[in-house]
Amino acid sequence: MESQNLVKVVDFAPFLDGSDKQSVGDALLESFKTTGFVYLVNHGLSQDKIDQMFDLSKKFFALSHEQKMLAPHPPSGTHHRGYSAPGVEKVVQHVYDRSDIAEARKRSDVKETFEAGREDDELMPNIWFPEKVLPGFREGCLQFFWDCFEIEKNILRALAIGFELPEEYFLHFHTKPDNQLRLSRYPSVPTSVLLNGELSRIDAHSDFGSMTLLMQDDIGGLEVQDPHSGEFCPVRSIPGSILLNAGDFLMRWSNDTIKSTIHRVRAPPSIETDTVPDRYSIPYVSFSDMETVVDCIPGTWNTEKPKKYEPISVGGYVMRRLAASY
Template sequence: MLDTASAQVPTLSLADQARDPDGFAAAFGASFERFGFAIVADHGIAQPLIDRAWRETESLFALPEAEKRDHFIAGGGGARGYTPFKTEIAKDAKHVDLKEFWHIGRELPAGHRFAEVMADNVWPVRPEEFKDTFLELFTAFDRAGDRLLSAIARYLDLAPDWFDPAVRDGNSVLRLLHYPPIPVDAEGVRAGAHEDINLITLLLGAEEAGLELLDRATGDWLAIKPPEGAMVVNVGDMLQRLTNHRLPSTTHRVVNPPPERRGHSRYSMPFFLHPAPDFLIETLPQTIDAEHPNRYPEPITAHDYLHQRLVEIGLIKN
C-alpha cells in the first residue's frame, strides 16, 4: 500500500458553483467520466458540526459490544441501527469486510407513503447528543448532495432541478464506519473491492490512507488522497445505470494499513444519496446512440434495485 500511486482526481470548490454553475458542472462531470470520482472542497458542511459528529462516532463505537448489539435489527438488512463487525461482504468476495457500522436514514412523518419500505431510525441512549448531531448532519449532507446533483444534471443537458423530485423523500443513508485495529495476519481487508449502489456517495474521512480506486484505463489501483476537510464524491450504480455508463460507477476498496498503523482505528462517514423508492431508473435518452446502445432496456424502481443489491452483499438473506 505504501507504494500505491495517487489518483489524479481533481479537487474542485463547490463555492465556484454559484459564480459559474456551467463551469463547475463541466469540471465535476469530466472528473466523473474519467475516474467515477471527484474531490470537493468548500462543500458547505460546517466544520464544528463535522467535529462533533466525529466525537459522537468514536463514542458510539467505544460502547460495550453488548450495548451496540442491542441496536442490531436481525433481518433488517442493515437499513438502520448497528451492523456488527464482519457482517458485510463485497460482491463476489471471499472474505467479509473488517468493519462495523451504524446507519441513519431519513426521518419520515407518521403515515408517510414510504413508511412501509423505509425503516424507522434507531437511536441509542448513549452518546446523549447522538440523535441531534446526526439529524443535523443528515440535513447538511442532503443539501450538499442536491447541489452536486444539480451540477450533474447540467452536465447531462438536463434542467438543473431535474433530480429534485427524484430525491425528494429519497431513501438516503448516512453510514458511520469504524474499522477497528487489526492484526498483521488479518484475513481479508477493511472493505473489499466494490461499487456503491446509490446515485452518488458523499464521503468525509478519507484523509486517513486506505481508500483506493481501480483505474479503468490502466487496471491499476490508485490511492485517493483528498486535502484536509474535503469531501470525496463518487458515482453509484444507480447513476451509472441511469446514464448508460456515461458516468461510471468505479470499483474501489479500503486496504489494510501499514504495520505501524494497524493498531489504530479508522473512521469515515459516507452519505449514500438514494432516490425515492418509487423512482424509476430508466436510461436517459441522451445517453443512447448507435455507438452506445441502451444497456438497460428494462427499467427498474430504486426500491427493487436496492433489494437486489443488498441480497448480493449479504445484508438481506433470501
C-alpha cells in the same frame, strides 16, 4: 499512482455563489466520466459540523458491545439500519484473484457500522437505542443527515448542468430522501493480517446508489481502481474535502456514460508499524426515490449509441443489492 493524479479536485464555490455554474457542472461530469470519483472542496458543509459528527461517531463506537446491540441491525439485508458488529456485513460484488465468491466470503470484513435515514421512512425505519445510552446521538445523526442532503441537492443541480439539462432535473427523482448515513469504524488490527489477506477492511466493490459523499479521517487505506490500467491507487484524505463517487445506479441511468468505479479499503500505504490504527469514515449514500421508475438520461443515447438498459424501478434494484451484502 497517487490519488491526486487519478482523482481530480473540483472547487464547488463558483457553483454555490453562482459565478460560474457551468464550469463546475462540466468538471464534475468529466470526473464522473473518466474515474467516477472527485474531491469536492468549498462544498458548503462546514468543517465544524463534520468534526462534530466524527466526535459523535467515536463516542458511539466507544460504547460497550452490549450498549451498541440495543440498536441491532435486523438479520435481513434489506433493512439497513442500526448497528452491525464486525464481520456481519460482507461486500463481495467484485472478486479478484480468487477461485470463487464462496471463498471470498470466508474472509471477514473488519469493520463495524451504524446506519440511519430519515425518521419517516416506512420502508426502512430507523433503529435507535435509548437516549440515555448516548445523549444527543439521535439528534446529531439526523441533523447531519439533513445537512448532507442539502449538499447532495446542489451536487445534483451541478450534474444536471453538466448534462445540459434543467438544473432541477435530478431533484425530481431525489425528493424523499431515500438515503443512508453510515458511521464506520475499522478497528485496529495487526498489519500482517491485512497484508497477507487473512482479513479485509472492505474488499473490492462498487457502490450501488446514485452517488456517495465520503468523509474520512487521515489514517488512509482507501484505494480506487484506475479504470484504464486496473491498478489500485491510494486515495488520501484532503483536508476540507468531500470525496464524491458515482454509484452503479447512476452509471446505468446514464447509459454507462458515467463510471461507477471499484474501490476497497486495505492497509494504509507504506505502513511501518505492526498495528494498523483505527480508521473512521462517514459515507452518505444517495438513492433515487424508491417508488420511481427511471429511463436513460436525455442526451446519453442516440441512434449511434442506443439505450443499453430498460426503464427500472429504483426500489427493486436497490433492495436486491442491499440483500446481497448482508
